[in-house]
Amino acid sequence: MATAEAEAPAQEVGAVQAFTVTLIVRRFDPEKDAEPYWEDFDVEMYSTDRVLDALHKIKWDQDGTLSFRRSCAHGICGSDAMRINGRNRLACKTLIKDLDVTKPIYVEAIKGLPLEKDLIVDMEPFFESYRAVQPFLIASDKPEKERIQTIEDRARFDDTTKCILCAACTSSCPVFWTDGQYFGPAAIVNAHRFIFDSRDEAAQVRLDILNDKEGVWRCRTTFNCSEACPRGIEVTKAIAEVKQAILTGRP
Known part of the structure; x- marks a missing residue:
């Protein structure tokens, strides 16, 4: 005999809402720039996305010249260390929703090492x-x-x-x-x-x-x-x- 729970219709799961985030990235191309400069990008993101996902969307959909390091994307390789809102973090471990998305997110290369291009430093x-x-x-x-x-x-x-x-x-x-x-x-x-x-x-x-x-x-x-x-x-x-x-x- 079926239970009341089994007979009840399954509840619909609401769609995950997207939201727009502004990333301000410190850019530098040694072949044409005398000094680094800031450039802003508007990116559509979801609450499960991380800063690395945002950088991927910028590179794939908006500006293919954006340069950064990444490999495993799971916080194991350590390749994507960068300064996010003034703090050193791994881009693949930093959830967008954990940042204040009502304000721009600032992303730049880590300090103290020679800057090669955009978010890449000489290690x-x-x-x-x-x-x-x-x-x-x-x-x-x-x-x-x-x-x-x-x-x-x-x-x-x-x-x-x-x-x-x-x-x-x-x-x-x-x-x-x-x-x-x-x-x-x-x-x-x-x-x-x-x-x-x-x-x-x-x-x-x-x-x-x-x-x-x-x-x-x-x-x-x-x-x-x-x-x-x-x-x-x-x-x-x-x-x-x-x-x-x-x-x-x-x-």
């Missing part, structure tokens, strides 16, 4: 600092299988394994903006990941590198980096732990 200075801290396991033993590690030892550096090298933290740092030699938060985070790894044998080497005048002591603990991290890494805490390891001489 080589960032990766140069990353490589300098030797972000890889250094161990002399050659186990027949895996290197055994306790749950507690693994937990010591779990947070800093989440880094996706998007540069959002480093390019949000005022010290990095003004000092082209500072390693920056991301490099220190990736050094932390191996300094506190019980299987690694080069912690002191990395601590010596970061004890340089452009290392951890340049950090002013403004917490910009922690706020900017799209993976929720406690960047400032990691930097503080590296400082403490330098002072005590051990991880």
Whole structure:
């Protein structure tokens, strides 16, 4: 026997309403522009769309010359880090509806790295600092299988394994903006990941590198980096732990 619920007609789901959003994008083409300039675009969006979707619509439907980086579009690759309304974010993780759509949305390239075109910066200075801290396991033993590690030892550096090298933290740092030699938060985070790894044998080497005048002591603990991290890494805490390891001489 059919139930009353089964006999009741299904409720119609209302159509998702579109709305128009204005994006003001900082443009720059080195082949024809002496200085960057702002250009506005009106885009029809839905509440489920993200800033990356808006940039795609601009590039595909309005101006094919708009240049930006993106790959996975799911917050994993870190390619589409940019400044959105003055804050470093991943465009693919920033929902349009979470912004104030009654006002224009400002989008520009991250700061502190050489601007190449529109929203694209030269990432080589960032990766140069990353490589300098030797972000890889250094161990002399050659186990027949895996290197055994306790749950507690693994937990010591779990947070800093989440880094996706998007540069959002480093390019949000005022010290990095003004000092082209500072390693920056991301490099220190990736050094932390191996300094506190019980299987690694080069912690002191990395601590010596970061004890340089452009290392951890340049950090002013403004917490910009922690706020900017799209993976929720406690960047400032990691930097503080590296400082403490330098002072005590051990991880």
